[in-house]
Amino acid sequence: MHESRRSILEVCELSCRFRSRGLPFLSGSRDIGAVDGVSLTVGRGEIVGLVGESGCGKSTLAKAIVGLGPIEARAMRFDGTDILRPLDRRPRDLIRRIQYVFQDPLGALDPRRTVLYQVAEPLLIHRRTPDAERFARARTALRDVNLGEEIEAKYPHELSGGQRQRVVIARALVLEPDLLVCDEPVSALDVSIQAQVINLLRDLRDRLDLSILFISHDLAVVRHLCDRIAVMYLGRLCEVGPAEQVFGDPRHPYTKALTSAIPPSHPRLAKPPVRLPGEPPDPGDPPSGCRFHPRCGDREALCSRVVPTLEALGDGGRFAACHVAKRSTPAQC
Amino acid sequence: MTLLSIENLTVSFDTPHGAAHAVRGIDLAVAPGEILGLVGESGSGKSALFLATLGLAGPRARVRGSALFDGTDLVGLSDRVLSRIRGRRVSMVFQDPASSLNPVMTIGRQLDEAIRLNRQNPGRPGSAAARDLLAEVGIPDPGRRLRSYPHELSGGQNQRVMIAMMLAGNPDLLIADEPNTALDVTVQAQILDLLKRISRARGMSIVLISHDLGVVAQICDTVAVMYAGRIVESGPVMDVFDAPRHPYTAGLMASRPGTAPAGRLMPIGGVVPSPFEQPAGCAFAPRCPRRRAACTAMPPTPVAGGHWWRCFNPVEAAAAA
The missing domain is CATH 3.40.50.300 (P-loop containing nucleotide triphosphate hydrolases)
Structure with a gap:
C-alpha cells in the first residue's frame, strides 16, 4: 500500500506560534500555538487528507509546509532535503517542487492576464524553459487538466468556477511539482463542478505519481479522494490512518463526532449526529492534558493532566492520540 | 391542506x-x-x-x-x-449569522426587539421570554448569554440566536x-x-x-x-x-x-x-x-x-x- 512507499514529505513535531497583541489596555501580548507538535508524512504518489474544523490549524500547517508563516520543528524534510526554513531561503528548485493550490480560484488568478499567459508565467519566474517552449509547456499543462485550446486566450472572468480551479491547478502543474498542497480546493465550487476537480486530482496522482496534501472540511470529499487521513483538533493531530478505516471505524472520540456529522447520501442512512458539548476552545488558552477533554464523553481523570501522544493502534498504520482508545486496543505483536 | x-x-x-x-x-x-x-x-x-x-x-x-x-x-x-x-x-434565517446580528447590541436587547415587534400583546416581561427562547434553541446558561455581544459567541451559537429571534413571533x-x-x-x-x-x-x-x-x-x-x-x-x-x-x-x-x-x-x-x-x-x-x-x-x-x-x-x- 501507499504507506510502505518512500515518503516525499516528512514533518516532525512542527509548531507554528503567532504573537497576538490583543488590546493593550486589556491584556498583554500572548502566544497562540496554532499548530502544536504535529508529525506527518506524505508518501510518493499518496493523497493525504487533512481534516478539522475552522481554527484547528490545518491551513497554518499547510502554509508552513510551503514555507509561509512561522515554523518551528524538530525536522522537516522533502525528498530527503531539509526544508526547515522560510520560503525566501529555500532553493528555487525546492520551491518549484512544492506547489500550493488555493481555495478561491478567482482570487488566485490575475484578472487582467489571459489563461495561457498565467499558466506560462511560473516557467518565466523559475527560468526553467527557453522562451520558445514556454507556451507549448503551458498548453500541455492545460491539456493535463482537461482544458481545451478555446480557453487559452480567455480571461478568468470568462470561465466557470470549475474551469478556473483547473487553470490554477494547471499553473501549479506546469512546474512539474512532486507535491501539491491543496487548501480547500473544491469548497467554493458547486457540487456538479466539484466532481470534475476531484476526479482530476485523482487522475493526476495516477498518471504523474503526484503526491497531494488535501485540506478540507468536507469529510465526504476527503473520504472519497484520500488514501490516508489526518484529523486535527485545536492544533494537534488526534487520529491518523487509512481513509476507509478512519471513517469506517473511528477510534478518537473527536473523529467519531466528526464522521457522524457527514450528511448522509440517502435519507434511510440518516442518523442523529454525536453531540459534542460546547465549542472548540480558544487556541490561545488551550485546555490542559488532552485538548479535547472538556468536550469528550469518554474522558477520565488522566485526560485533563497528561497530553496523549499519537501512538500506533495495532499494526494497520493507524494512530490515535487518546488515552482511552489506546487502552481499548488489544495488544498485537 | x-x-x-x-x-x-x-x-x-x-x-x-x-x-x-x-x-x-x-x-x-x-x-x-x-x-x-x-x-x-x-x-x-x-x-x-x-x-x-x-x-x-x-x-x-x-x-x-x-x-x-x-x-x-x-x-x-x-x-x-x-x-x-x-x-x-413567516420568518427567514440566512447563511451568515454574523452579518445578520447587530454587533453593538447585546443578544438580549436584540431578542427583546424581536419579541416586542412580533408579539401582538406584550405578555411576560421581555427578558424572561428571551431567556426561554435561548433555552429552546439549546444555548447553555441563557441568562448570562443575554448580556453577551455577538462577537463573544461562536458562529454556531450566533446561528442559534438568529433562530431564536425568528421564533419570537411564533x-x-x-x-x-x-x-x-x-x-x-x-x-x-x-x-x-x-x-x-x-x-x-x-x-x-x-x-x-x-x-x-x-x-x-x-x-x-x-x-x-x-x-x-x-x-x-x-x-x-x-x-x-x-x-x-x-x-x-x-x-x-x-x-x-x-x-x-x-x-x-x-x-x-x-x-x-x-x-x-x-x-x-x-x-x-x-x-x-x-x-x-x-x-x-x-x-x-x-x-x-x-x-x-x-x-x-x-x-x-x-x-x-
Missing part, C-alpha cells in the same frame, strides 16, 4: 444588460409542519424565489404569479402589510436559507438537528434552502430540485432518493461523493445557462445525457403525482434504484 401555495411564480431583475430571469415559473406547496428541502446550485434561483415571495428582493425585482400563504396572496402586497406577516407568520413557516453552510461540520449537524426538533415540537413548517443533497437527506420530508429557475423534480425524500427520475437530480446524486467510496464521480458537463437567455425547451437539455429532439423545442410539462418530474425522457425508475 397547504400552508403556502406558490403558483406560476416568476422573478426577473432589471439590469443594465436586460432582464435577468432568476425564477421562471415555479409551483410549490408547503404543508403545515412539513420540512421541505429546496435544492439547487448557485444561480438556480432558490434564494430569489423566497426573497421575492416575502417582498425582500429589492426594487429592481419584477415578481409575477401568486403565493398564497394561509389564504392571502403575498405577491403585490404593500410593504406595510407584508411587514406584519414577516416575522410573525411563525408558522421558517425559511432557512443555507443556515449551516458557513458553520463547521459538527455544528452544521447540530443546527439541522435543532431545526428538525423545533419543527416537530411547534408544528412549524420549514423550507430549507440548500445546495447539499446530504442536508436534505438528513432532515427533510419532501424535496424540490431547482435548475435554472424551475423545479425539475419534487417529491417525498425517500421516493426521490430511491429513484431520481430527472437526469439533473440523478446527475447531482452521482456527482456527490459518499455513495461509493472508491468509485469515480460523475460530474455534470457544461455550464448553467445564463439568466439572460430564454431557452425554448428544457433548460437542462444542453447538458443532458438523455436529450432528445423534443427537449430543445419546448419545455416539458410536469408529470402529475406526489413524486413528479419535468422531463421528456426520464431516468427509468428501475435503473435509478
